[in-house]
Amino acid sequence: MLADMKKTDIKKLSEIYDPGSRESFVSLYMNMEKTNERFVEKRKKVCRSVLKGNNELIGNFDKTMKSIEKYLDMNDKEHGQKGLAIFASNEHDLFIAYKLGVQVEELMVVDTSPYIRPLARLRGDYETFSLVVLDNHRARIYVISSGKIEDKNKIARDIMKKHKKGGMSQARFQRLRVGATEHFLKEVAEEMLQLFSKDNVVKIVIAGPGNAKIMLKDLLPNELKNKTLDLIDVDFDEADRYLISMAEEAIQKDEKETVSNNVIRLKEEILKHGLAVYGLNDTIEAVKNGRLELLLLSKGYKKRGWICEKCQLVDSDITDKCPNCSGNVSEVDVIEEIIEFAERKGTKIEFVDDNPILHELDGVGGLLRF
Numbered sequence: 001m002l003a004d005m006k007k008t009d010i011k012k013l014s015e016i017y018d019p020g021s022r023e024s025f026v027s028l029y030m031n032m033e034k035t036n037e038r039f040v041e042k043r044k045k046v047c048r049s050v051l052k053g054n055n056e057l058i059g060n061f062d063k064t065m066k067s068i069e070k071y072l073d074m075n076d077k078e079h080g081q082k083g084l085a086i087f088a089s090n091e092h093d094l095f096i097a098y099k100l101g102v103q104v105e106e107l108m109v110v111d112t113s114p115y116i117r118p119l120a121r122l123r124g125d126y127e128t129f130s131l132v133v134l135d136n137h138r139a140r141i142y143v144i145s146s147g148k149i150e151d152k153n154k155i156a157r158d159i160m161k162k163h164k165k166g167g168m169s170q171a172r173f174q175r176l177r178v179g180a181t182e183h184f185l186k187e188v189a190e191e192m193l194q195l196f197s198k199d200n201v202v203k204i205v206i207a208g209p210g211n212a213k214i215m216l217k218d219l220l221p222n223e224l225k226n227k228t229l230d231l232i233d234v235d236f237d238e239a240d241r242y243l244i245s246m247a248e249e250a251i252q253k254d255e256k257e258t259v260s261n262n263v264i265r266l267k268e269e270i271l272k273h274g275l276a277v278y279g280l281n282d283t284i285e286a287v288k289n290g291r292l293e294l295l296l297l298s299k300g301y302k303k304r305g306w307i308c309e310k311c312q313l314v315d316s317d318i319t320d321k322c323p324n325c326s327g328n329v330s331e332v333d334v335i336e337e338i339i340e341f342a343e344r345k346g347t348k349i350e351f352v353d354d355n356p357i358l359h360e361l362d363g364v365g366g367l368l369r370f
């Protein structure tokens with residue numbers, strides 16, 4: 001079964017690490033659309049050659065890879081599956097696999113903890129949204145999550161047709177017809193409220209001909225009205241895939257605007273000496289203390305540094321011993337560690353495309369809760 005990105009337990013993964021600062025976890029991301037059969041074998045060979053000087057690490061690595069390869073042999077690609085993420089460690093009795101409905105870049109990382117950055121990015125890129133297609137007497141409700149499209153409900157009512165007006169006046173017939181349409185749309189709104197609360201829908205696009213979509217939006221409770229991003233004028237019988245593509249474009253446009261506005265907010269708060277942090281050290285401190293409401297990261301930005309698994313101190317300077325507790329340290333991607341801290345604290349994360357403001361702030365910053 002394909003995994004819902006919103007239900008992948010990234011927080012649990014962020015809390016797992018090797019207390020001895022040893023590279024005992026394997027994280028594997030595979031693109032199932034164009035599977036490179038030699039990718040895993042090549043990465044396995046390279047990683048093994050690096051680890052073979054340590055008997056414990058090489059033993060754990062070999063057993064971990066054996067369990068991964070067994071899973072790959074026994075589990076066929078599912079319909080609609082485009083990606084795969086596996087997190088495993090024989091020593092720590094860990095094996096988690098997510099079949100994904102979205103593509104991922106092929107990657108295999110051996111580290112002191114599961115490598116969650118690609119998964120965190122995917123979750124941010126694929127928020128659950130809904131497409132509602134309707135006219136005056138028919139409605140289809142779709143929920144799109146993690147690349148999966150679910151046809152949630154179809155509603156149809158025999159709304160009065162103009163040719164049925166018989167002997168009544170045109171004005172009275174139109175009043176009855178409008179009343180019947182409004183009653184139908186109220187039913188659609190109630191169905192949306194019930195469905196979307198269960199599916200954690202965060203954005204809505206309504207499509208259809210004429211005024212029905214406008215009437216529906218007016219009838220929605222505020223919690224759904226505020227999530228409605230766009231009204232698309234299109235015939236009800238338009239191809240569904242075409243409509244979903246249009247809805248996805250509206251969602252992506254809104255997401256880009258939201259991220260851009262958050263970077264502007266960060267700039268304004270910095271200028272006012274307000275609720276903002278920037279740069280590695282201050283951002284790490286804020287996120288570890290649970291003060292960060294929103295973490296902003298430049299996409300693709302990496303920074304080598306170290307972490308003390310004993311006291312969890314992180315820094316980008318080069319050192320052999322932790323200056324806080326004299327414990328052993330291991331080399332890490334500091335940005336990955338910031339993401340893990342953010343997941344543990346429930347901090348929202350947004351990945352930002354090339355942005356000159358964030359670039360000048362060392363690629364990382366955030367808005368504070370207090």
